[in-house]
Amino acid sequence: MKLYSYFRSSAAYRVRIALNLKNIPHELITVNLLKSEQQGIEYLNRNPQGLLPALETDNGVxxxxxxxxxxxxxxxxxTPLLFGDAWQKAQIRNLCFAIACDIHPVDNLRVLKYLSSELGADDEAKNAWYRHWVEVGFEKLEQLLDSNHDYCIGDKPSLADVCLVPQVFNAYRFNVDMTAYPKIAAIYERCNKLAAFIDAAPQNQPDAA
Amino acid sequence: MKLYSYFRSSAAYRVRIALNLKNIPHELITVNLLKSEQQGIEYLNRNPQGLLPALETDNGVxxxxxxxxxxxxxxxxxTPLLFGDAWQKAQIRNLCFAIACDIHPVDNLRVLKYLSSELGADDEAKNAWYRHWVEVGFEKLEQLLDSNHDYCIGDKPSLADVCLVPQVFNAYRFNVDMTAYPKIAAIYERCNKLAAFIDAAPQNQPDAA
Incomplete structure (x- = not known):
């Protein structure tokens, strides 16, 4: 399998972590978002959605x-990342989507670009926007987490941690004050002691700039 | 089970359709987003995320x-809404998330409110914003759909249709020119001939205003 990835793409970062946790052999192909390579004809032929990541499998992309x-x-x-009964899986997915639907898409690069090009937002306004949606989301997430657990759900990484870590990475990058979310920050630190998370981190990618 | 719903919430609309398609008995409890009832203490005690929908089950909310x-x-x-082999299920989920992650969250009411309160966007700018993200998303979706099928995937409704119909409803509401997306428009019309979709439509809810 081939994973099309950009080092700073949160969504690609999620898949990199999962592939590592599951020890799935794969080739990494980098696509430069800043150079808009995801909008190039070569990539669009593979993934018409023109977004990252994409996974090329024997069945298709x-x-x-x-x-x-x-x-x-x-x-x-x-190495299941969705484990337990249907209700526990629902709790894992609830945390995933609280990030993947409620935080990440609103702070996506293409949204930030539109804010400046169409609404005249300067860097300060864009950074405030970014932090606002992370903070609103993390405030809720922090309440949902159980401080008796090492990870988001239970004592091993799940898809919830796979989604959380890239979002926290970005939060630090945009100077969100993470001391306000001690449970989230602790899970982030704990995950980042595992090779699967370390190897998937943006700074450890071949295209890290 | 109890579904907390607001007639115009796209995300609640999805769940209403699925409950109907699966013939799952449930009670509908309305929460007024325009009056910010989802931020009230009574609702927050049930769903700390303060968003709609929420489903109250025997296991919890x-x-x-x-x-x-x-x-x-x-x-x-x-009445499975995710059917076929793992690859087909992946295709269904791909369409779902192209809507539920890439279109819906960016156009959410709370985002539109922030645009006006913090960035001074007027109604015209907000409507342009709304249409922009629908159009960018629908342009990609239209390419992914197979015109030989009655529904998004195959010949019966799946979770992809469950996510698509509420988004198209909103697109019409914001005057998106749907003639640009004939496959999407045809699926919308076809779904809306089924009782499960009709009964879930915003205008047929007890709190429709």
Missing amino acids: LAQSMAILEYLEETYPE | LAQSMAILEYLEETYPE
């Missing part, structure tokens, strides 16, 4: 990180 | 429409 994560879960059930 | 839809799929497997 799959886009949408959350669809990729569910697909990997179904086809590589070893 | 579940938030996040996409987590709710997956949970209903696991616990009520009759």
Whole structure:
């Protein structure tokens, strides 16, 4: 399998972590978002959605990180990242989507670009926007987490941690005060002691700039 | 089960459709987003995320429409809305998230409110924003759909249709020119001939204003 990735793409970062946690052999192909390579004809032929990541499989190319994560879960059930009964899986997905739907899309690069090009937002306004949606989201997430657990749900990483870590990475990058979210910050530190998370981190990618 | 819903909430609309398609008995409890009832203490005690929808089950309250839809799929497997092999399910989820992650969150009411309160966007700028993200998303979606099928994937409704119909409803409301997306428009019309979709439509809700 080939993963189309950009070092700073949160959604690609999620899939990198999951592939590592599941020990799935894959080739990494980098696509430069800043140079808009995802809008180039070569990439669009593979993924018409023109977004990262995309996973090239024997069946074809799959886009949408959350669809990729569910697909990997179904086809590589070893080291499950969605575990427990239906209710526990629902709790894992609840945390995933509180990030993947409620925080990440609003702070996406293409949205920030539109804010400046169409609404005249300067860097300060864009950074405030970024922090606002992270803070609103993290405030809720912090309440949902159980401080008796090492990870988001239970004592091993799940898809919730896979989604959380890239979002926290970006929060630090945009100077969000993470001391306000001690449970989230502790899970982030704990995950980042594991090789699967370390190897997937933006600064450890071949295209890190 | 009790579904907390607001007639115009797209995410609640998705769950209403799925509950109907699966014939799952439930009680509807309305929460007025325009009056910010979702931020009231009574609702926050049930769903600390303070967003709609939420599903009250015997196990507790579940938030996040996409987590709710997956949970209903696991616990009520009759009338499957995620069907086929792992690759087909991935295609269904790909379409779902192209809407639920890439279009809907950016156009959410709370985002539109922030645009006016913090960035001084007027109604015209907000409507242009709304249409922009629908149009960017629908242009990609239209390419992904197969015109030989009656629904998004195959010949029966799936979670992809469950996510698509509320987004198209909103697109019409914001005067998006749907003639540019004939496949999407045809699926919308076809779904809206089914009782499960009709009964879930905003105008047919008890709190329709």
